[in-house]
Amino acid sequence: MRSSPMPRDPLITQYEQWVYPEPIVDLDAYVAAGGRDYADPSRLRWKIWPHGAVPAGLRILVAGCGANQAAILARANPAASVLGIDLSGQAIAHHERLKKAHKLHNLELLQVAVEDVGTLGREFDYIVTTGVLHHLADPAAGLEALRQVLAPQGAISVMLYGRHRRAGVYMVQEALRRLGAERTPEGVALARDVVAHLPEWHAARQYVAVAPDLGYDAGIVDAFLNARDRAYTVPEIMDLAVAAGLRFQSWLDGLHYSPSAVFPADAAIHDHIHALPRVEQWHIVDLLGQVTGVHRFLLCHAERLLVGEVDEDGFLLSPDARLLAGVIDADAVPIRHPDLVLTEEHDSACMQREWHTLRLNGAALAAFSQVDGSCSFRLILDAFADQASRDYVMAVFTYLAECDHIHFAYPRTT
């Protein structure tokens, strides 16, 4: 008797038909218009490798690369080798077009499942998996497969859907299923119409307001007609990391989880939240702040960190925690986040990144003006003779580091 072939996973059928994200035709034009990848190591090297040098000949894996992501990263990191894998032949085919058009000799593409990456017999220093694991039948198994190909000093950058801001999306998904909407042009038209007519108080509107990709059909399918997706709370992310044998290193952008950034200084929550364990704090900020619909974070091998670099909960000490604990190297060099905008006015300046603004003046402004990528924190502090100013500058830099407006470079480890 002939065995019948395995039925195709509807998720992969979906990404073959509705290639996601919208294929980029001209990468140069995309970059010129401000396009970049959130997890790009060329922009965030000190965030990713806070205590060590970037491995020479960086080997990057983009797991579930979709139509564009591996090409974007290959273009931005010409000295690195980039492997993009995806199960969608259409996504790989578009990547091949980008590779040819932009002569991306450092880019390799394979139609391989995330779960099977170990069969390649390769190892990677940096793995990027954006919006992929939450579509897998077994996300922990997918992450475990990535752990097995991660180099000892490597890091994995993960993006997963966030549970709270997406709550309304799952209501719309269920309603569309009950209406019989399929992943067809008719289904997309119905989904668009349903979303357009949601009352202004519908929870899905909170997600629509921040979703960048609802302007094209594959984006509508991805959000509202997806064959399989789930979303995560902060504690669930910690559990997922543990289940895959990995350590939570940090958020890719601590701004979204910072109580001080999300709640005004006079909010009563500050009297209660700061004494709680960090995961609790992040969870509460996510429950109440709902700043973003996704979580982006870094994972590493549990053994990667040296003794003294983790706190009592086993988390990597972030620069702000090191500053607070007084253990940060004074020789560390503060680096501005690449997206930080500083607008100088008379005797003050407005600092802005994403939704967060901050006014700097006096000693804080004088100190921050020295943050040029080469001046050490020690030198910045030494410019202030009196202890009160030094304490103030320390407090400001602690706050800026907690918000990820600055990262720290450690010359001793370069």
Ligand SMILES: C[S@@+](CC[C@H](N)C(=O)[O-])C[C@H]1O[C@@H](n2cnc3c(N)ncnc32)[C@H](O)[C@@H]1O
């Ligand atoms: C939402 S898209 C994200 C694409 C890309 N990471 C980005 O952010 O632009 C998810 C991608 O994961 C791919 N995918 C889903 N399951 C997969 C699996 N088991 N192995 C490899 N790729 C998979 C899909 O084909 C799709 O291209």
